Amino acid sequence: MQLRSAMVEDMNTEESRTPCALTVSPVFSQFIEGELLPAIGVDAGAFWSGLESIINDLTPLNRALLDKRTEIQQALDEWHIARRGEDWKHDEYVAFLGEIGYLVPEGEAFTVATDNVDREIAEVAGPQLVVPVANARFAINAANARWGSLYDALYGTDAIGEDDGKERAGRYNPARGAAVICYATGFLDATLPLAGISHADVNKYGINHTDDGDVFVASSGSGEAVGLDDPSRYVGHRADGGRCTYLFRNNGLHIELVVDPAHPIGRDATANLADVVLESAITTIQDCEDSVAAVDAADKVAVYRNWLGLMQANLEATFTKGGKMMTRSLEPDRVYTDPHGETFALSGRSLMLVRNVGHLMTTDAVLDADGNEVFEGILDAVVTTACAMTDRRRDGMQPNSRTGSIYIVKPKMHGPHEVAFTDTLFGRVEALFKLEPNTLKVGVMDEERRTTVNLAECIRAVRDRIVFINTGFLDRTGDEIRTSMHAGTVLRKEAIKKQPWILAYEDRNVDVGIACGLPGRAQIGKGMWAMPDEMRKMLDTKQAHPEAGANCAWVPSPTAATLHAMHYHAVDVRARQEELATRKMASLDTILTPPLADLSGLSATDIQQELDNNAQGILGYVVRWIDQGVGCSKVPDIDDVGLMEDRATLRISSQHMANWLLHGLVSREQVLETFTRMAKIVDRQNEGDASYERMSDDYASSIAFQAACALVFEGCDQPSGYTEPLLHQYRRQKKAELAG
Numbered sequence: 020m021q022l023r024s025a026m027v028e029d030m031n032t033e034e035s036r037t038p039c040a041l042t043v044s045p046v047f048s049q050f051i052e053g054e055l056l057p058a059i060g061v062d063a064g065a066f067w068s069g070l071e072s073i074i075n076d077l078t079p080l081n082r083a084l085l086d087k088r089t090e091i092q093q094a095l096d097e098w099h100i101a102r103r104g105e106d107w108k109h110d111e112y113v114a115f116l117g118e119i120g121y122l123v124p125e126g127e128a129f130t131v132a133t134d135n136v137d138r139e140i141a142e143v144a145g146p147q148l149v150v151p152v153a154n155a156r157f158a159i160n161a162a163n164a165r166w167g168s169l170y171d172a173l174y175g176t177d178a179i180g181e182d183d184g185k186e187r188a189g190r191y192n193p194a195r196g197a198a199v200i201c202y203a204t205g206f207l208d209a210t211l212p213l214a215g216i217s218h219a220d221v222n223k224y225g226i227n228h229t230d231d232g233d234v235f236v237a238s239s240g241s242g243e244a245v246g247l248d249d250p251s252r253y254v255g256h257r258a259d260g261g262r263c264t265y266l267f268r269n270n271g272l273h274i275e276l277v278v279d280p281a282h283p284i285g286r287d288a289t290a291n292l293a294d295v296v297l298e299s300a301i302t303t304i305q306d307c308e309d310s311v312a313a314v315d316a317a318d319k320v321a322v323y324r325n326w327l328g329l330m331q332a333n334l335e336a337t338f339t340k341g342g343k344m345m346t347r348s349l350e351p352d353r354v355y356t357d358p359h360g361e362t363f364a365l366s367g368r369s370l371m372l373v374r375n376v377g378h379l380m381t382t383d384a385v386l387d388a389d390g391n392e393v394f395e396g397i398l399d400a401v402v403t404t405a406c407a408m409t410d411r412r413r414d415g416m417q418p419n420s421r422t423g424s425i426y427i428v429k430p431k432m433h434g435p436h437e438v439a440f441t442d443t444l445f446g447r448v449e450a451l452f453k454l455e456p457n458t459l460k461v462g463v464m465d466e467e468r469r470t471t472v473n474l475a476e477c478i479r480a481v482r483d484r485i486v487f488i489n490t491g492f493l494d495r496t497g498d499e500i501r502t503s504m505h506a507g508t509v510l511r512k513e514a515i516k517k518q519p520w521i522l523a524y525e526d527r528n529v530d531v532g533i534a535c536g537l538p539g540r541a542q543i544g545k546g547m548w549a550m551p552d553e554m555r556k557m558l559d560t561k562q563a564h565p566e567a568g569a570n571c572a573w574v575p576s577p578t579a580a581t582l583h584a585m586h587y588h589a590v591d592v593r594a595r596q597e598e599l600a601t602r603k604m605a606s607l608d609t610i611l612t613p614p615l616a617d618l619s620g621l622s623a624t625d626i627q628q629e630l631d632n633n634a635q636g637i638l639g640y641v642v643r644w645i646d647q648g649v650g651c652s653k654v655p656d657i658d659d660v661g662l663m664e665d666r667a668t669l670r671i672s673s674q675h676m677a678n679w680l681l682h683g684l685v686s687r688e689q690v691l692e693t694f695t696r697m698a699k700i701v702d703r704q705n706e707g708d709a710s711y712e713r714m715s716d717d718y719a720s721s722i723a724f725q726a727a728c729a730l731v732f733e734g735c736d737q738p739s740g741y742t743e744p745l746l747h748q749y750r751r752q753k754k755a756e757l758a759g
Contacts, residue, residue: 039071040388044316047384051402055327059408061452069451070401074385074393077444081378081394084437087120088739091469092502094119099505113611116472123435123473130536131482133460135422139370140486140542143271144570144592145301146580147544148369151310151651153322156336156347158329160577162368163350164300166275167581169206170284171294173199176554178582200288203295207276210269210588212248213237221290224265224278226256232358235265237290255355255363262293266355269588273298273365299580302542302571303369304428304462305329307399308376309494309666310651312644314747315754316384319398326373327406332416352416366417370426372462372487373407375399377431378440380743396429397444403427404448404459425454426486428462431494433739434469435476442481462487462542465528466494466667467739468502472610474531488537489544489571490528492521497670500678501740503613508682510614511629512675518614527605529568529596534604538570538596547573549663551653554582565590568599575653575663618684627693630685632657633672635697637727638714640664642701644746645723645753646712655704657697669730669742677734687732694728722753 043051052063098115102108116122139145150161173179174187174195179202181187185195207218216239223238235253236244247253247267254273255266262279275296279285285293307313307322328334329349337346350367357363376399381392407425410418420426429441445459461481463470465488470477478485499520500509509515525545532543545564548557557574561583564572570592574580618626635657643649653661662668679685698714698721705711714721726749730742737744 039067041067041071041074041393042386042390043067044384046320047316050320050324054324055402055405058327058331059405059452061405066405066451070385070398071388073401073444073447073451074387074397077397077440077447078387078394080440080443081397084378084433084440085738087436088433091119091121092739095121095502096505099503099507103505103507107615109608109612113608116611121434121469121472123476125473125475126479128534129479129482131478131485131540133457133483133485133540135424135457136460136486136540137370137420137422137424138271139301140426141540143301144565144590145272145587146299146574146583147542147571148300148303148577148580149306149310149374149547149573150303152305152307152325152329152373153311153313153318153650155325155328155334156338158305158325159334159336159347159349161300161303161305162329162371163347164303164577164580165298165350165367165369166296166353167299167577167584169203169295169297169581169585170199172554172578172581173202176578176582177552178202178554178558180555196284200292206585206588207274207295210585211252211267211274214245214248216243216245219289224263224276224290224292226265233360234358235267253358255357257353257355264296264355270591272301272584272587274588297581297584298365299584300369300574300577302372304372304374306374306651307403308374308430312648312650312746312750314750316382318648319382319384319395323402323406326403327409329371330407330410330419349416364417368419371419372426372428373403374428374430374462375403377429378437379431379738379741380747400427400444400448400459401451404452404454408452408454423458424460424486425458426460426462428464428487430464431467431739431741432463432470432477433467434473435480438463438470438477439480442484445484457484460484460486462489464489464491464494466491467498468495471495471524471528472607474528475535478531478535478537482535485537486541487544488528488532488541489546489569489573490525491546491667492516493546493667493671495524496521497667497674497740499614500671500674501737503615504674504678504681504735504740506613507615508618508684509675509678510616510618511625512633512671514616515614519609520612520614523605523607523609525567527607527610529599530602530604533568533596533600538593542571543569543596545569545572547663548575548579548583549668550660551575551579551663552661554579558582558585562586562589565592566595568592568596570596621684626679626685627689629679630676630690630693631697633676634690634693634727635700636662636664637669637672637676637730638694638697638701638724639704640669641727641730641746642705642711642714642723645726645749647710648750648754657700659704666742666746670740673730673734673742674740676731677740680731681735690731691728694724694731698724722749722756725749 148161150157152158179198185198204219220239221237227234227236238244252267254268257264265276267274277294278291279293280291282293285291313319313322335348352364352367354364376395378396380395382395383392385393461484574583639654651665654664702713702715714724718724
């Protein structure tokens with residue numbers, strides 16, 4: 020689908036012309052030639068001609084893949100319409116999917132062959148952050164979330180209850196602090212057990228020097244010195260004056276015990292233990308896609324510039340907090356001395372991957388020889404790779420990738436042919452920049468139904484460069500609804516989460532990943548915890564992800580990463596994957612059963628409640644996207660509970676309402692009335708935002724309100740149910756209004 024910009028006419032100037040037939044936005048050209056190419060030593064003429072060649076050769080292939088999506092969806096729609104009112108015939112349905120190429124034959128068993136993969140991906144299981152790279156402050160915070168204070172994470176969240184005088188109010192609550200230390204002590208006893216005593220009994224930590232190297236010891240009140248149950252977990256220390264930090268490793272993850280008698284907590288704590296620091300966000304996905312609102316050349320340059328700054332390690336963010344100006348930059352490496360007296364360093368930052376956009380959208384940053392916007396995914400691959408090449412030129416800190424690899428997560432691909440196209444695209448980019456084959460590693464997001472049911476063949480298509488697969492309930496459900504839009508009425512959203520198909524989807528993703536040999540070479544991931552203020556619930560439930568065999572899972576904040584890291588100390592994911600390798604693979608037939616039901620008996624109250632929840636969530640997210648260009652944020656739901664929202668959550672809500680509207684469970688008038696009523700609630704929820712524009716003052720003139728309605732009323736016409744085409748259209752309209 021092409022989105023032509025009203026700004027195209029203004030771009031046809033001499034300064035925007037390149038030596039090739041492309042027409043380039045001046046702001047994009049200036050970034051490429053003034054900032055990016057000098058940083059990697061590539062000639063501008065070679066870059067533009069190489070980009071033109073890639074665009075000319077791959078655009079027809081990209082367009083053909085999108086045409087195939089449309090062709091398959093039309094065939095499905097017609098098949099369901101022709102059988103409306105009949106009993107579900109599953110075998111007939113599955114056979115039809117094979118006939119139209121939705122299901123492809125599965126080949127012989129194989130094992131992926133990806134090499135030069137950093138240990139954070141290949142060996143270590145741990146939390147993963149996803150952050151909008153367009154926001155420099157958030158991007159830096161996420162990169163720096165490699166290490167986090169367990170004391171701070173426990174004290175500042177609901178992980179510790181506020182009963183019995185343990186409230187968070189005030190500067191410091193000693194009762195709450197004592198509860199934090201007690202909780203952390205329990206974690207240490209489970210993770211770094213001492214021989215015969217609890218960490219609560221320790222009055223001094225230290226090192227014994229032996230002929231075989233240093234040994235970590237702890238002394239109890241009786242003066243007895245004991246070691247760890249497993250002495251090999253101690254791996255080093257660092258000292259700074261009276262402060263000493265002891266480093267340990269468990270299940271591949273590091274833990275620091277910070278002993279400091281001068282620290283406000285350490286001076287009164289048992290053994291002067293001032294903090295417990297956990298290696299937290301092992302990897303971070305710097306996102307150019309779902310969490311970003313980048314609709315034109317200027318927006319894209321802002322995204323690319325931040326990614327370049329992260330790779331060059333010179334990105335900074337200055338902001339005001341608590342009335343003080345602060346500047347944030349990337350953390351330095353952490354240097355230790357090992358038990359044999361040798362120094363070594365650990366990165367102070369997460370290993371960063373970058374998520375490009377999918378195959379659908381186009382951008383006005385570059386126009387082809389015919390004046391058409393180029394596919395944004397092609398441009399992303401070229402530019403984000405060029406930015407990442409500067410990672411090899413850092414001074415004073417370890418590179419992002421110690422193996423010289425560049426990690427790109429590719430979303431929203433439908434089946435193995437689209438994954439193979441990404442492999443071709445990455446190969447062309449490597450050739451352009453004279454990189455070794457398979458330098459570009461790919462993460463395949465299993466969030467579209469045609470990828471789920473053909474996952475092994477999708478992996479096969481990139482078997483030499485794959486480093487990541489995952490599951491994501493929201494986008495996957497959005498595609499589930501659109502794929503089966505004409506098959507019938509879908510269940511309520513909460514009921515969909517409990518259907519057998521989604522449980523089988525989660526299990527089969529792991530089953531296929533293990534069968535294809537991903538353990539030891541690539542990540543198998545799970546989706547986001549969407550409630551950043553509900554850390555107690557996260558601690559109680561999210562251990563299910565490593566227990567399911569996933570060696571990474573998404574969290575919404577650095578604090579959540581630190582808390583979630585405890586789950587990976589409790590579960591040896593690699594051992595768990597070996598156990599799961601023996602189970603029967605989850606049923607494909609179950610996955611191919613749509614979440615449909617006869618809802619004619621659903622009460623009017625239940626129907627309206629579902630509409631209210633969907634409409635409020637859509638409006639709460641869309642109003643910030645359209646009016647302020649915020650692609651991801653914590654949005655209050657209808658009960659004022661803050662939820663992390665991005666385009667994936669929007670996709671499922673809008674497609675759900677469109678489905679109920681299509682099948683007559685609700686009327687257009689009812690949907691519009693719901694939107695107008697919910698707009699008033701969203702306006703109230705945003706009263707504290709000085710830059711917020713109210714929708715309910717004039718629904719007709721509110722571009723955000725019109726966009727929200729369009730997502731539902733035009734939902735059946737959106738490709739794969741994606742929200743990007745309409746969001747981009749209305750955001751561009753809003754930017755034009757603001758400029759005018």
